[in-house]
Amino acid sequence: MPTSWLEISEKNIVHNIKSIKFLLGKKTNFIAVVKANAYGHGIVAVSKIAEKNGVDMLAVFSLEEAEILRKNKITKPILILGYVFTDDLSRAVKLDCHVTVYDLEIIEALGLMRPDKAKIHIKVETGLNRQGIALKDLPQFLKLVKVHKNIEIVGIFSHFADSDNKELTKSQLEKFKKAIKICNNNGVYPQIKHIASTGSVLTMPESYFNAVRIGLGIYGLWPSLKTKLAVKEQSVKIELKPAMSWKTAIIQIKYAGNNNCVGYGCAEKTKRKTKIAVLPVGYWDGYGRGLSKIGEILIHGKRCKVLGRICMNMTIIDATNVPDAQIGNEAVLLGKQEQEEITAEEIAEHCGTINYEIVARINPLLPRVYL
Numbered sequence: 001m002p003t004s005w006l007e008i009s010e011k012n013i014v015h016n017i018k019s020i021k022f023l024l025g026k027k028t029n030f031i032a033v034v035k036a037n038a039y040g041h042g043i044v045a046v047s048k049i050a051e052k053n054g055v056d057m058l059a060v061f062s063l064e065e066a067e068i069l070r071k072n073k074i075t076k077p078i079l080i081l082g083y084v085f086t087d088d089l090s091r092a093v094k095l096d097c098h099v100t101v102y103d104l105e106i107i108e109a110l111g112l113m114r115p116d117k118a119k120i121h122i123k124v125e126t127g128l129n130r131q132g133i134a135l136k137d138l139p140q141f142l143k144l145v146k147v148h149k150n151i152e153i154v155g156i157f158s159h160f161a162d163s164d165n166k167e168l169t170k171s172q173l174e175k176f177k178k179a180i181k182i183c184n185n186n187g188v189y190p191q192i193k194h195i196a197s198t199g200s201v202l203t204m205p206e207s208y209f210n211a212v213r214i215g216l217g218i219y220g221l222w223p224s225l226k227t228k229l230a231v232k233e234q235s236v237k238i239e240l241k242p243a244m245s246w247k248t249a250i251i252q253i254k255y256a257g258n259n260n261c262v263g264y265g266c267a268e269k270t271k272r273k274t275k276i277a278v279l280p281v282g283y284w285d286g287y288g289r290g291l292s293k294i295g296e297i298l299i300h301g302k303r304c305k306v307l308g309r310i311c312m313n314m315t316i317i318d319a320t321n322v323p324d325a326q327i328g329n330e331a332v333l334l335g336k337q338e339q340e341e342i343t344a345e346e347i348a349e350h351c352g353t354i355n356y357e358i359v360a361r362i363n364p365l366l367p368r369v370y371l
């Protein structure tokens with residue numbers, strides 16, 4: 001038995017993909033974002049589920065992730081969102097990956113690879129100020145790309161900085177349209193045009209163009225509370241079902257008197273006679289140290305507070321309110337147990353971060369069971 005494990009609901013992932021596909025309609029291509037080990041859900045299993053359920057393309061961050069997918073017989077087109085170093089470009093092309101490009105070094109290196117065909121998506125800067133080529137540099141860039149007959153500009157894309165911010169999003173949308181126009185004016189017609197991700201897909205149909213990149217929604221999570229409320233307000237009918245649960249089992253039960261130190265640094269003292277349960281999960285597994293003294297974990301459907309600091313491999317909790325808790329009993333770190341539920345949002349709030357980081361940082365070595 002593993003010290004802790006993830007249960008991933010295939011049914012919920014399929015439900016989320018189908019619900020989003022319904023929202024998109026038939027004409028919009030679905031690019032499933034499976035970077036970061038599919039946000040902790042398992043890159044190979046999720047990609048197989050996505051492929052089986054009508055997703056058109058997969059997006060990863062790195063060439064290494066693309067290699068894992070090809071090794072596991074994923075045949076759909078793969079877009080590498082990150083940077084492929086010039087030395088590695090031939091590997092990317094051999095795996096039939098679409099490469100994100102925004103600088104000429106990559107174009108020159110790809111050009112040298114003829115007759116091998118290279119498929120690229122141009123990333124344009126519209127307001128995030130991360131990856132991307134500025135609009136003013138685009139005409140010259142296109143001219144130089146067109147010199148290389150083996151390079152095919154398959155796509156053009158950009159990324160929103162904050163889809164809850166309507167002003168900024170609108171200005172990014174306008175810049176993106178302008179970029180497409182610049183392409184067309186230079187005789188370049190990328191087939192796949194995409195800027196929207198989960199947040200904008202849920203709230204802004206005008207951002208779809210003919211493809212969207214969806215990560216978080218597949219896993220049944222909302223990008224923000226603001227997005228969730230906006231969707232409700234627009235009376236868009238969509239239910240996202242979280243796909244991940246994280247479970248472990250109690251490895252010791254003991255009792256401490258009042259005013260006893262618990263854990264490293266004596267960061268917390270008992271305030272009563274306390275029933276203590278020890279769990280074999282810690283920050284190495286991805287149960288962050290930010291949860292020290294405030295996190296809650298379910299046993300027999302009851303919330304038990306973390307006592308003291310999270311350790312590297314263990315966590316100590318207060319099981320005083322669960323008199324029948326015993327060694328070997330299941331404890332739920334994330335997900336439902338009986339009538340209670342711990343959400344990724346709750347954990348994120350305790351850690352001062354977002355649900356994305358909570359699921360993405362769960363140790364990839366933990367076993368994932370698909371149900």
Ligand SMILES: *Cc1c(COP(=O)(O)O)cnc(C)c1O
Pocket residue numbers: 033035081159196197198199213214215216217223
């Ligand atoms: C991660 C990522 C996405 C997916 O975003 P979600 O909010 O998870 O849907 C889309 N596009 C790019 C460029 C990304 O890096």
